[in-house]
Amino acid sequence: MAYWLALLHAPGLGSRGYNRLLKETSPQQVFENPGLANKLGSVRCDLGSYIRNPDWDAVETDQQWAEAAGHHIITLEDPLYPALLAEIDDPPPVLFVVGDPACLALPQLAMVGSRNPSASGRQTARDFAFHLARSGLAVTSGLAIGVDCASHEGALEANGITIAVTGTGLDRVYPARHHELAHRIRDNGALISEFPPGTPVLPGNFPRRNCIISGLSAGTLVVEAALKSGSLITARLASEQGREVFAIPGSIHNPLARGCHQLIRQGAKLVESSEDIIEELSPLLGTLIPDTGETPPRKPDSAPRQLDDEYLQLLGNIGFDPIHADQLIERSGLPPETVSSMLLLLELEGYVSSLSGGRFCLTGKN
Numbered sequence: 001m002a003y004w005l006a007l008l009h010a011p012g013l014g015s016r017g018y019n020r021l022l023k024e025t026s027p028q029q030v031f032e033n034p035g036l037a038n039k040l041g042s043v044r045c046d047l048g049s050y051i052r053n054p055d056w057d058a059v060e061t062d063q064q065w066a067e068a069a070g071h072h073i074i075t076l077e078d079p080l081y082p083a084l085l086a087e088i089d090d091p092p093p094v095l096f097v098v099g100d101p102a103c104l105a106l107p108q109l110a111m112v113g114s115r116n117p118s119a120s121g122r123q124t125a126r127d128f129a130f131h132l133a134r135s136g137l138a139v140t141s142g143l144a145i146g147v148d149c150a151s152h153e154g155a156l157e158a159n160g161i162t163i164a165v166t167g168t169g170l171d172r173v174y175p176a177r178h179h180e181l182a183h184r185i186r187d188n189g190a191l192i193s194e195f196p197p198g199t200p201v202l203p204g205n206f207p208r209r210n211c212i213i214s215g216l217s218a219g220t221l222v223v224e225a226a227l228k229s230g231s232l233i234t235a236r237l238a239s240e241q242g243r244e245v246f247a248i249p250g251s252i253h254n255p256l257a258r259g260c261h262q263l264i265r266q267g268a269k270l271v272e273s274s275e276d277i278i279e280e281l282s283p284l285l286g287t288l289i290p291d292t293g294e295t296p297p298r299k300p301d302s303a304p305r306q307l308d309d310e311y312l313q314l315l316g317n318i319g320f321d322p323i324h325a326d327q328l329i330e331r332s333g334l335p336p337e338t339v340s341s342m343l344l345l346l347e348l349e350g351y352v353s354s355l356s357g358g359r360f361c362l363t364g365k366n
Contacts, residue, residue: 003027004075005062006054008094008196010047015090015194015208017047022076022093058196065096065171065197070186072097080104088215088241092194092208098170099190103161106138107285109277110213110238112231113147113223114256119353120363121147121224121256124248126154128221131274133160137281138189140165140217142209143178147223147231152185161189163216167209169199210234218281219244221271225259232259235268244280246271251361253322310334314342315362318352322359 007018007027021030031051066073074080074095082104085091097104109132113125129139129151139155141148143164155162164185168174170193173182185191194212195205210233214220220238222245225231235245245268250257264270271277307315317323317331329339343360346352352360 001073001075002056002059002063003031004094005059005073005196006031006056009055009058010050013047015092018093019090058198061198062096062196070098071170072101074101082216084108084218085212085215088211091215092212094196095192095194096170096196097190097192099186101190103138103163103189104192104216106161107136107281108138108140108163108217109281110140110217110220110234111147111151111223112141112210112213112220112234113225114229114231115144115146115148117146117150117224118254118256118355118361119347119350120361121250121353122150123350123363125150125223126157128223128248128274128277129154129162130158130160132277133158133162135274135278137278138163140213142166142206142213143174143182143185143191145175145177149178149181151223152181156184156188159188163189164191165209165213165216166191166193167195167205168201169193169195169197171197172200174201206230207233211237214238214243215241217243218284219246219277221246221248221277222260222263222268223248224250224254224256225263226255227258227262229259232263235263239267244269246277246280248272251321253359254355254361310338311342311346314339315346315351318360318362320362322355322361325358325360328360 004027007030062073065071074097076086076091076093080101111125111129114121125147133139133155138161139151140163141151143166152162152164162185164182166174170191173179182191194208210230214234214237220235220243222231222235238245245263247260247263247268247270249260249264249270269280314328314332317328325339325343329336332339343352347354350363353363354360
């Protein structure tokens with residue numbers, strides 16, 4: 001293990017250079033034969049010089065981290081290394097895991113989407129994750145705010161397994177607001193990273209994280225995504241890895257639906273329910289059972305549960321396509337201050353979702 005970790009810390013080597021070495025030799029042989037290291041090393045890495053003076057302090061830090069309860073280090077040669085991930089081009093040679101590493105072998109569905117979803121998009125992610133987890137799929141995402149968070153939470157509410165792939169070392173939680181969520185994921189699945197402890201938040205780490213998210217999974221579901229979105233990169237990676245790509249359509253007026261619509265035009269499978277995904281993946285995985293149980297519990301509502309006639313009148317003028325508040329004032333005949341107050345309460349109640357530009361739409365709540 002020490003040689004694997006020492007090679008992981010070689011500056012400039014990266015997964016591609018590391019995997020090139022593994023095709024020819026072993027980490028131990030690299031350190032025992034510096035000449036071989038020079039021959040096979042990356043052009044960006046003076047591997048021979050590093051081999052003569054490896055960073056054993058970093059290796060010791062990694063090994064000390066692994067001594068804590070629930071901490072694991074898995075190499076490509078380890079039986080616990082996830083088989084699907086090993087199939088991708090240049091898989092991470094070393095994985096750091098907090099939680100149960102055995103869950104990495106479970107059938108997984110990646111769920112990704114906007115960091116700033118609409119209220120209905122957030123609820124959709126939560127509901128899909130709930131039912132998919134109940135069907136036997138582990139839900140894999142990236143611990144980010146928005147759709148990622150809702151997906152993890154939905155799986156946890158179903159008492160299912162969820163896996164979070166991070167772009168930092170596992171000695172920190174990013175974003176920090178998800179500290180409690182990370183602990184719940186640890187206890188009901190796993191957090192994994194290819195980056196050793198001490199790795200900070202760096203923009204270049206997140207494309208690699210996305211590659212692992214899709215690589216672990218039989219398919220990737222995109223819930224809401226703008227046209228220029230990291231979620232579309234994850235979907236592209238999934239397609240290149242030979243995995244299924246699913247997308248949830250939305251209103252043509254919703255900018256967060258355009259990325260999903262683009263994916264569907266490019267061949268992603270349009271889904272309207274979790275059963276659509278189960279039906280598609282069952283022949284590949286063979287162990288999935290469609291969930292026909294109840295929907296996940298909703299959070300306590302803040303607005304009155306019994307809507308009076310004015311609220312019903314206002315709701316009658318709102319559809320699933322976005323409408324501006326000024327149009328609602330005109331259609332309903334209600335005073336502007338009344339409409340503004342009612343929209344706020346309806347949003348808190350979960351009946352409507354607010355969008356950019358002062359627009360609103362129904363969420364689908366009865």
